[in-house]
Amino acid sequence: MVVPPVVLMASENTEREGDVLGLGPKERVRWAKGLDLPRGPVNGTIFYAGEVYPIMGYAEGAFRMMSRLKLDLNSMAKVAPLFKKLGIYRVVARASWSSLNSRYEKALKDAVYVLKKLDVKFGYLYEDEPPSGIALHTYGLLEDFKRYASEVAAKFRELGVSKIITLDPIAATAFKHYYPVFTEFNVKVEHFVQVVARRMAETGAKASLRRKVRVTYHDPCYLARVMGVVDEVRYVLSRLDGVELIEPERHGVNTGCSGDGGLELTQPELARKVSYERVKELAETGASLTLTSCPACIMMLRVGFDDLSIKMDVLDLASLVAEAFRNRLEFEGPQEVSFKEYKVLPDTLRWDLSNLGERLREYTDLCKKCGFCNAVCPTAQALDRLESRSARGRMTLINALVRGEPLSSEKVLDRLYSCVLCGSCSQTCPVGLHVQEIIVYGRAYAIMTGRV
């Protein structure tokens, strides 16, 4: 098996328990306690919490502990099943990091509060909510993802779900961009901020904070670059009195990476390095609060700021909106606003898994090696432009692997796993290659044909 133990653990956990840590559905619905959300879809619509937000604090706790104790994730992953069997992990997580987790749980609660205030109708599936399984896609376990996605699609059909509103841009991307490629799927998906911006425009909602705050906003790649959602965030913030937004140098569809995208699990030290570039840029804005809309980004930004001893609070956008709504909310009547859906990436690749080698050969042959992607590749920058862990280098390695050069799939996979999948390469490629997705398919190829 060429897949490293930590990815194996994450994928097994995802398949069995629905989340990377293997905490299971009981933990994942804890955030909704006391909210009295209607069970099941309302007019076909659900609020989807997903498998990341509800447990992100436990992940952050584990991430920080592991690096403090200098523990290697891969050796830990080997003994993890034992811990899990004994139920130790869950106990440790609950005992150590509940308060850390409550910050992420609060984002979900705040999102629900805001939606309700705007009169959006939805239900919640509780333990029945099927996790998106995005980790399987991220790590290139595409055969598993394909099967998994079709099960999830069936479940949504069975439960009568036709529309998903989610705070999690990773799940939104999975449902909107990857599910339709791998299975039959026609559930409508919207990110929280899309719904909120539209409803705020329709009602002319205006709120104000009790405090004055200079904020900066970190656009998550999944939301801005993949989903094209940029304007909505700015509109929502412009309707909150007391908030001054200062954009960092890279923002909107040209956002920079905070070091997640799965890298935080496979190569945590590199993930940290990537986050440093970004947190420095965010700090340069002079803001005292960084907002964002992705649980994994929240975690990596928090870690980055702490590592560099920069005093900066990181908050989910939903939480700031809720804070303002709770303080004062008025409705001024319909506003004329339009939100552009940005399209900066090539279309999602629809490749058959049965002839991946051919496809990869064809596409990586088209790469001109111009290096434009490397100029924007966050891991290339973080590693002093080490070619083998840069966007262009990964294309060259995939090409060499499918050409049958004497390379170890396991070690090539290690280079491919050094990617954060931020998509800036795909956005920049003059040839129009979807480099980011080619890397995901490259992972799949290395796994499927694995030679050590």
Add this chain to the structure above:
Amino acid sequence: MDVIKELKGELGEKVLTEPEDIYAYVTDASNVLRQVPLAVVRAYSTEDVSKVLRIANETSTPVVVRGGGTSLTGASVPVKGGILLDVTPMDGIEVNVDDGWVMAEAGATVAKVDQECRKYGYFFPPDPASSRYATIGAALAENAGGLRGAKYGVMKNWVLSLEVVIPGGEVLRIGKPLYKWRWGPDLISLFIGSEGTLGVITKAWLRIYPLPEKVVRILGLFNSLEDAGRAIFEIRRSGILPTMLELLDDESVNIVREQSGLDIPETEAMIIVDVDGPKEAVWRLANQVTEIIGRNGGKAEASDDPEEMKRLYAVRQGIYAAVTRTYKGVLIEDVVFPVSKLVEALREIKKIKEKYGLPMPTFGHAGDGNLHPNICYDPDDPEQVKKAEEMFREVALLAIRMGGSLSGEHGIGLTKKELLVEELKSVNSLGYLKLVKEIKRVLDPKGIMNPGKLYP
């Protein structure tokens, strides 16, 4: 003596030998030849470079220096194996406005150097298209140019002083970061354009220039190439020196229109002119250019608004993407003609295109006569590959015949070394080659530096 063992002993983890690392370095933006190096060394300092050149010399191991790997002529492909010396980790930059220079280490990107200067109201003018990833050391070794060459020249025009490491590991300083110094023959120029065959440039002190107060961009569309040519000559005769003067033929414009869906009128030739200067004066110059374009049968549009300027530049900006998206194989030519012969050259280039029947959108820097015919072909069709190679050769020979040169800014590398002989013959100067080879022997007696490149 085991090279790898020696290298690892001296440089430890900076030496990469795992195939899964070194296979990433098998080619550059020339993208033709692939060759696997013995090892990759990541240099973090001049000292690292010195160690590598000492060990390589002792063991007669080839050394290929690599920056961003953006060479279009194969300069950084390790054709004879050996050590691939990656200098990208050494990327320090220091700006000294009072003394008028920027110091850049070899691995700093050209764009970053420019950006740093801009923080002080200055800029670094040479701007090769690859500047966001191309490095200073490599841009000097290739004597790269760029769009602003029309007014500001190429890399060699901006060097005050160099630090170089020569085979054996000795570190030399050539000159000082002063605007005037005299040490005898100018050895700076010896290393400029040497394509890594004489030594390794590790640091450079470069001149900087105050940022122009204002730039105005003018787009001109012409119904005939001759009209465009006349306009270009008249701009020169009127004493205006544009920052940038780009020329695109109809095929280039058409291919961008098809690929991008941009609304671009039919035209036989397009020029894009930037003029810069004090804000009180620049529009006067721009209006003069606009009038010249009109007088010569063209239609002009001018703006100093950043967004509008982007729009006027969209075709030139999109050409590389449009060509690479339309055709699988592209050979990018890089020839120079005397500016006075540009129109004639473009007519001749059209004839070559008709003779071979392959697409060849042609555009370039008309301000300095540097054209880039892009020969498009299908790499899977052996007949087309052969045709493309012949066209490549014929275009270069045309430039030589018309008093131009076979390369303006991309260099000789692997792809043009045989053609260099033809150019030297055309000016009865084969002796030049002999002399250069003798100099090379003095500096690099064992022939370890970038073997197989530049010298026929």
